[in-house]
Amino acid sequence: MKEIEELLAAWLPRQRWFAGKAAPVEAVRIERDLPVGGGDPGAHGPGLRLLVVRVDQPRGTDRYLVVLGLAEPGRLRPGLEHCAIGRCRVRGARRTAYDALHDPELTGRLLHLIARGADRGPVRFRTRPGHAVRTGLRSLVLTGEQSNTSLVFGEDYVLKAFRRLWPGLNPDLELNGALEGSPYAAPPHGWIEADIEDGGRPVPTTVAMLQGYLRSATDGWVLAATSVRDLYAAPGTGPADAGGDFAAEAERLGAATAAVHRALARALPTDVLSPSCLRGLADAMARRLDEATGQVPELAPYAGVLRSAFDDFARAPDPLPVQRVHGDYHLGQVVRTDAGWVLLDFEGEPAVPVAERRRPSSPLRDVAGMLRSFDYAARHQLIGSAEEDLLAPAARAWADRNREAFCAGYAAGGGTDPDKHLTALRAFEYDKAVYEVLYEAHHRPTWLRVPLDSIAALAHA
Template sequence: MLTELLTGWITHQRWFAGKGRPIDDLTVESDVELAHGLRHLIISVCQGGARDRYQLLLGSGAEESARFKPAHIGDGYYDAAYDADLTGVLLQAMAAGRDLGPLRFRHMEGTEIDTSLRSLVLGAEQSNTSLVYGDTYICKLFRRLIAGVNPELEIVTALALRSDSHVAQPYGWIETDLDGEPTTLAMTQEFLSNANDGWALALASVRDLYASLNPSAAEAGGDFSAEACRLGMATAQVHHELAAAFPTEVIEAQEVKRMIEDHRRRLDLAIAEVPELGEYAHVAEEAYQRVTDAAREMPVQRVHGDYHLGQVMRTTGDWVILDFEGEPGQPIAERRALSSPLRDVAGMLRSFDYAALHLLTDHPDARNLRPRAVEWAELNRSSFLAGYSAGGGHLRPEDAVLLRALELAKAAYEVVYEARNRPTWLSIPMTAFQTER
């Protein structure tokens, strides 16, 4: 009966990755009682020959199920992530370092966890669910489970041990074994209650520019360029700490060429899905060819992997970088792989373009405002790069060729994403192939 209820319920959850495809089979792989009325489930879902695992905090009780209507599953069951009367168990178990069946609750050595705080679910996420305890902790539940240690836990704990101020303090995590590998189920960090989201700050700057009588991005009231410079410095400093905390390598020119060939294959796949990109394929091909022609040894290291303005927070002191998971849905091995730090730089440069242009997608005066948008993006891109260099980031003149290629590779990925999810935004990544830089 429970598996039937879950089969009908899971397809409507934002974090379920198999939307639009029928479920062939759903089984409960693991069922652990955490407290009275609270169980931890690992659910296996088979679709078209592929299997995905998800985790669920399962609450039971007719009265409670009625109270949490958005989390209602049926027959007295509900998603207990929304039940603050039960979720305190997670903090308590992490603080005590308990083992409950196959689940292991751990905390960072030298930290104390206040177990009296009540939780509230953040409403903005898609692929995970985050519980905020008071204004002190945020516990991220990784809904879709991939065997292996999550890169975010690995990186944040390593940087925290190096006293890096650009990451939020980690406090604890939950893990189990999947396919014979220790696998991260959740992690708890400092909640930056008084910080501002980088994307929101950038958009406020763009709105100020569009509303200003002064058409200059540098002189408008909401100028963001100083913050972009500070963000560049913070990014370079985190890259330096990552290189110190994890192994680094130098790959040969031939490996650089193979990387470019992989980008070419991805471009072909993007064109097959979004044919209008084909008109501009030569722009990316020329950028890729320049990298191939000038290929030389390239230093690689651990990087963020999915870096943009939505992954950074401005505190009263400095920028803090979040979400070191890498690109969602990719295998753990790929997300942990060493890469050029310019990959992160390219991601942030693309994010400045997005911030400048996305407000124009349905703006009645888009044509007249577009020059302002372009100026804002260029100002903040250059400020970020200046900050990155000032912070010790390696940006040689010859790196511009690789950086341009990585930007266009990211834009090709964005074209596919927007075509699938936000067709009205498709023009934003397409612009990357129409702009000379």
């Protein structure tokens, strides 16, 4: 395995879903090598293996899923050259290793194994009861995914491979399963799980999930961005009068979000935070603020206002109900179909351990995430534009209109009325904006003005 580990040490940092691009790789070790079929000397066709790869970096240790194809030298099929990892020796035979998720022949095997509910030692392929899976479909990797890799089979299924692995049940599978029957979610048809060592014991861990493909779906971010472009193309026109007014969709999205929250509260445990837990949550927000202020000096002028909001949150007299929520909610996590809005990607924040993502939280955290997304949708097209100052008032008006519409739809749909819980909502929104400041400072410095301007506007509201 040493040759493959050396190849992976060079290949992994170049992948979009690799989380440690900013830090050097100190060591790469294959913790689990799980053969799914083929690849041995004398075997016909390429082999397929699931690798659990441990990567040590100064920032810490992560595990990644690599779906490995092994082809005989010179026998890599045309069109797969871009996903080659390199040549190595496997059981005495030379092989070309490559990312098998781009190979329809090998991904077809995965679909077939899911349909059969097969076991391959510590790898288990499962179908959800009542969901028969069709086979014989060709796959195509979807573009745009960052933290995972998704591929569509014909027009029937999407298989999401969870690249960064945390031991245990993935919340995306858990929550989508809990939403069985909801028109606002896409229930899983099947999944793949493998045993991963955690604390010296094997833990069943979700490595991939199969869902139905939403043929008529349009990304929420794309729809919102189109609305903003229509507004900017008609200077002097208010967002209510522009050709692509988004407010009605924002209101429907709020109602859909409330319906999903209510369904999750019925299906999974709920709780109420004690005053000490509420104080601990506010303290965590304050610590993130301290970290961000230390790294991004531009945030310092607003630190007092932010800290005051977190202190007010800690002293809130009303109890804070908590439940399972989406956890990483924004316009890129929802799609509009012919039947209405559908919520996707219940995985939560991929950089956070699964145990933490599965903790109950306030539904207002999701509301705050979507409100921040409206601000981003309104402002991102102005970055670097010569007309930024001229169009900034229109951007704020668009964001305000759609934020209000979303909150109205959320309250009408049976969710906690955001207008009656402004202290908590403000704290969650500020906390999200602080996270965005850190992210933009490290990854997209030219976008830093978006969360900073939002914090300034909220501070003066």
